[in-house]
Amino acid sequence: MPKTDNSQKGRAGEAAAAFLLEEKGMKILAKNFRSPAGEVDIIAQDGEVIVFIEVKAWSYYGIEALEYAINEKKRRKIIETSKFFLSLHRKYRYMAVRYDVILVSPSGFTHLASAFAEGV
Numbered sequence: 097m098p099k100t101d102n103s104q105k106g107r108a109g110e111a112a113a114a115f116l117l118e119e120k121g122m123k124i125l126a127k128n129f130r131s132p133a134g135e136v137d138i139i140a141q142d143g144e145v146i147v148f149i150e151v152k153a154w155s156y157y158g159i160e161a162l163e164y165a166i167n168e169k170k171r172r173k174i175i176e177t178s179k180f181f182l183s184l185h186r187k188y189r190y191m192a193v194r195y196d197v198i199l200v201s202p203s204g205f206t207h208l209a210s211a212f213a214e215g216v
Contacts (some may be wrong), residue, residue, distance in 0.1 A: 097158035109153025110137050116198070116205055122147065131180035134173030139181060145192045148178045150211075153200040166197060171212050 114124050122140040128135045152155040152165055174195060182189055197211040 105153050110151045113151045131177040133176035136177045145194050146188050147194045150197045157201040177206045
């Protein structure tokens with residue numbers, strides 16, 4: 097599949113995930129936030145928690161493939177990007193932080209809250 101198709105599928109998955117999060121009552125703070133370390137697909141506020149969310153939109157891989165797609169290197173980039181976001185947006189610095197993963201597939205959404213932690 098050409099890269100543009102994958103990019104379009106990824107963006108559509110991220111838009112659908114953002115809608116899902118808003119339906120759950122979360123406030124979307126940023127989408128596709130970039131830092132020198134990498135990118136976070138969605139940053140949301142869930143009550144008193146800032147949530148950094150990685151979205152995977154797959155039509156043929158299952159949830160078992162997430163551990164390979166979101167490996168230690170990817171988690172480190174997300175964590176460093178979250179720190180960069182918090183350094184720019186100091187009003188959130190005292191809030192709890194959570195790292196979630198959302199899998200978007202033909203069978204629906206799988207939202208893994210607290211999918212990983214900074215110490216991982």
